[in-house]
Amino acid sequence: MRPPTIRDVAERAGVSKSLVSLVLRGSDQVRPEKRDAVLRAAQELGYRPNAAARSLSERRTRTVGVLLNDLRNPWFVDLLDGLNSLLHANGLRMMLADARLNRRTGQDPADPLLDLRVDGLVVVGTLPDPAALGDVAGRIPVVMAGSREPAPPGVDVVAGDDERGARLVTEHLIGLGHRRIAHIAGYGAVGGLRRRSFEATMRRHGLADRVVVEPSDMTEEGGYRATVRLLSRPDRPTAVFAVNDIAAIGALSAAGELGLRVPHDLSVAGYDNTSIARLRHVWLTTVDNTSHDVGRRAAHCLLERFEGVGGEGRIQLATPTLEIRGTTAPAP
């Protein structure tokens, strides 16, 4: 009644358990007829290797932990795709954990993954307490993906090039003839980079005195409020570049409520190319982070560290692309 073990398979095939182990791990030092006998026996018994026993013996789990900061915001899905493609090709499985779920239970979000002795850790997005990763990084390879927060030593960082993305948007708006361009800023490393790049790009085009920056908390509500403030200024901007899509959605609502048509009276651009930006009802001009690529690079970093390559933490940036949709148009 218990699941069959390697010994059951061995007995049925008339060989030793060691030989079964050899066959199942694909050794070529086995005579074909024995190999077939073993495979047939395994098949007939419905044998599946016990991962716990294997990792106990091998002293590794062939598993990479993926720590997500918030499942509610699904921008990371493409990133996971990219991660998975490379990890899977290297015989590694992924194990997902939601930092938010475990946070309320009071323990370190990475604990369940560490208990399982994952061979490596990918942190997706911004973590409440990145410093805690320092200890972990001392034991297993750690990569932070999709976030630009300062990483503890020994941790690699892979993310989109926020500076370049913000420049793409700003130059797009300038190219459309906009001069009074406002930025709805966010917080954290990402917020800072996008904002500074916006300002620098404006300066480079001789628009230093037209720079308007309104802070926000990167939520829809925050984007809405910031836009209301912006649009009630005497020198109303003709374009708004929001730090992310969700704040841009708030900007769209504010424009609508104040009777401004988008993009006729006001251009709005976001950042992240979330699924919401792709909705026909929204059709938001935005920046795509090429998350799939970020995921692949993160996997690559991890694989290199498994091979012993590494040293200090590296930073890799993926090149974002501009997605021009329906919310930006020539200045009125």
Place this chain on the structure above:
Amino acid sequence: MRPPTIRDVAERAGVSKSLVSLVLRGSDQVRPEKRDAVLRAAQELGYRPNAAARSLSERRTRTVGVLLNDLRNPWFVDLLDGLNSLLHANGLRMMLADARLNRRTGQDPADPLLDLRVDGLVVVGTLPDPAALGDVAGRIPVVMAGSREPAPPGVDVVAGDDERGARLVTEHLIGLGHRRIAHIAGYGAVGGLRRRSFEATMRRHGLADRVVVEPSDMTEEGGYRATVRLLSRPDRPTAVFAVNDIAAIGALSAAGELGLRVPHDLSVAGYDNTSIARLRHVWLTTVDNTSHDVGRRAAHCLLERFEGVGGEGRIQLATPTLEIRGTTAPAP
């Protein structure tokens, strides 16, 4: 350099490994001073139990596998919250797997979870091949959550009461004075239930001849197209009830393009209360599935089955609630 084991702790505390094991599992048959010595030694060494060794010996993993059908559509997040709260309280950890990620690699999406010998399985949403669960259900408890597909024998089903939810929406629209009410239908068990309940409710209110049903593929594009067809009919409906939020978003776009104002000229309602419905820019009237409750009930089912309660598969329905927002108003 290797992580400390139970034997290292034992040596440091000056006791046997068995006693360490007893202490760590919370036995009360241990003298306080020894207990303290053990706990201190464990603390000092930074000992963490090896999950693989433990599950090998205990012959269970204290882990529940959660199979998600598509991370891209984050309606399941509240459900996971509910699941997690109860499972965590019972010393079980959750392990997430994305069926879509593994699908492209060609293997059964539950395979990684089964290799890890999870003690139970929760399937969230609709799976491509539910029949495959039959085999699994023979070995470990399986619960399907948030989907109404027919379940293999021995599998419990916990979901929202789609019949009731669709009735709530339909009666809300009828109560607002609407008579020509159209339904943008979906497919599958959920689509069928919502549609039949819509029709039955219309009949019960003497509106059998006003029933209009337009099929869709439950995407934004599908909702858009269905609505364009509906609105170009001579007897244009004054209200549209879409099978889910995302199709309702498509309906909003279609209405906008055809010059109809929502909710003044056309009321639109969705289903699922996704985060998109909560956006101020959308502010969609919809049905909340009380997913948190669904998750808790699913966890409860699983826990009961662990205790040996069970028998044939049961079906449990959670009571949905109507979220009235800005897209429904009295009939013109």
Place this chain on the structure above:
DNA sequence: GCCCCTCTTTGGACCGTTCCAGTACCTGTC
């Protein structure tokens, strides 16, 4: 002082793998 009983503590078997050091057998060489 001895026996019995309860409360603590311990050694060792076991869980299902991998891995290593052999063993057995075969083939070719001198």
Place this chain on the structure above:
DNA sequence: GACAGGTACTGGAACGGTCCAAAGAGGGGC
């Protein structure tokens, strides 16, 4: 026919825990 050198296979010791039977330590009653 002895021997070297492969190739193909095997037994047993890990891996790090849990669990159980049994040993040791005290205490009380006679």
